[in-house]
Amino acid sequence: MVDVLVTNGPWLIAIAAAFGFLMAWGIGANDVANAMGTSVGSNAITIKQAIIIAMIFEFAGAYLAGGEVTSTIRKGIIDSAYFIDSPELLVYGMIASLLAAGIWLVVASALGWPVSTTHSIVGAIVGFASVGVSADSVAWGKVFGIVGSWIVTPAISGFIAFMIFQSVQKLIFNTDKPLENAKRYVPFYMALAGFVMSLVTIKKGLKHVGLHFSNLEAYALAIGIAVLVGLAGMIAIKRLKMSDKADRQTQFGNVEKVFAILMVVTACCMAFAHGSNDVANAIGPLAAVVSVVNSGGEISSKAPLVWWILPLGAVGIVMGLAIFGKRVMQTIGKNITHLTPSRGFAAELAAASTVVIASGTGLPISTTQTLVGAVLGVGMARGIAAINIGVVRNIVVSWVVTLPAGAALSIVFFFMIKGIFG
């Protein structure tokens, strides 16, 4: 038992919850706009629709599939063995990390840098642990894994995006009757999106709500949902009104209309994927604090998530989005002009799949990275008219800078908090 934790326990939890909420709020306000940007930019959905979709699916993603990554950040990056004698350090550190990451996000946003929320929190945790406790307490292998993900993640999502866009070109655009083929094949893309999303939810997420499925059941259910999504898409496409003139000039325009329906599905996917991956950034450290304080200083290897933590993060994201995301998305609607639904679709489905898969394997990757990779992938497939490589370079630099910046801030806050409570 550690006296500090017993006497100040409720305070520490309250502070951690407040910072965690702030962080979630920041994620919602900023990151979500990036995630949904391509949908809005291609005029497939309006800003209002985007916000509603994001609210529902961010929440669902955070709640249903968000648990897996949470544990990675909580236990994977730092070795809890070093904190057994002084668990209060872990509590201070996690609070410092939340504050550091939150502030770094605000600063970077104000300056217009597209930093990764994931990496800011990872950097922060690594920072306080290596300096404040011991350099050995950091699982450096995992950190190098994250550095490796700067290359691997965009590569994977770029590859998926490339393949998706190539297949779209082959099956739909590069044919005699693009419109007819679009009507025929787009439901399959919808089903694919539904499949990836539901499979990960079932396999990784539903544990939190107490449902367990065997592998076979999981696949069967995912396929079932995929078929349902596909059928719903087919009906939606049938009801779509378009001029049936066989003129090939208007055909591509009509094909884009079909893709616009698909964009709604991918937007849902993206929001879901984002929620499932990024909510952990805010609630992971919070969960660690709560579990340590509640157990009176005992660091258990497998602490169950307290029931209110996931909803807190999810609500934080949704509120940030609702209050601030609108402004951000409005800028998007104006900024991207030459993005069509078919191109945006390939980028978004690829990014969402990558995030969802990564979320399933527990690797804390960044949504920003996957999206950048996916956009590059579509560009390679000669789908996007022009990509600003200078901006891509800046984004990559900001990924690299985020780790040390988050670390430095969290070190400062760690010693401040230690001074106040210790």
Added chain:
Amino acid sequence: MPVNSILGVFAKSPIKPLQEHIDKVHDCASILVPFFEATVAGDWDKAVQLRKQISQAEREADELKREIRLTLPGGLFMPVERTDLLELLTQQDKIANKAKDISGRIIGRQLLVPEAIQEPFSAYLQRCLDAVAQAKQAINELDDLLETGFRGREVDLVAKMIGELDQIEEDTDDLQIKIRRQLFSIENELNPIDVMFLYKIIEWVGDLADLAERVGSRLELMLARV
């Protein structure tokens, strides 16, 4: 809040402005038809006014050209080579310049196309403008080319359009030979200096088609490299 740096990844498409440019160029060259009609009708006031319109359109095309060049910074990753794109733009722009030169020379010398060759001349001019229109149409396919990733059916379609453009240009060559011959036959009745300039004008009008063809072959090169 300058948040959306990630969306800055999507650079402004160079293809739309390229199409706007050739549209403007085509508009500019098309004014030559009413311009020559006005000169034939002896309405020089109107001709001067049309000449102003031509040079106005040429200026606008120039501005578009400059804007494309400026908004095409080095760090752009595009489905087509940037050098090809810029070269294409240069060729397009030359059409507008040529149209302006023609109208300027006519006004400057109050040059009248002699009655005997008025009819074949206007047919010849029209055919040359057809070439420009065809080039414009091919460039306007770029959007759809992007959609299909610059391959397959759409490329065949554009290749066919470019083939047609070559055909039109050949036509204009034939017409040019004929009109030169006709001018030669009446040469003696005309002011020798006017005749000199008439040959020049005929040549320049033919250049419109030549330049349009060159736009087409640039486009072809662009597709071949993809």
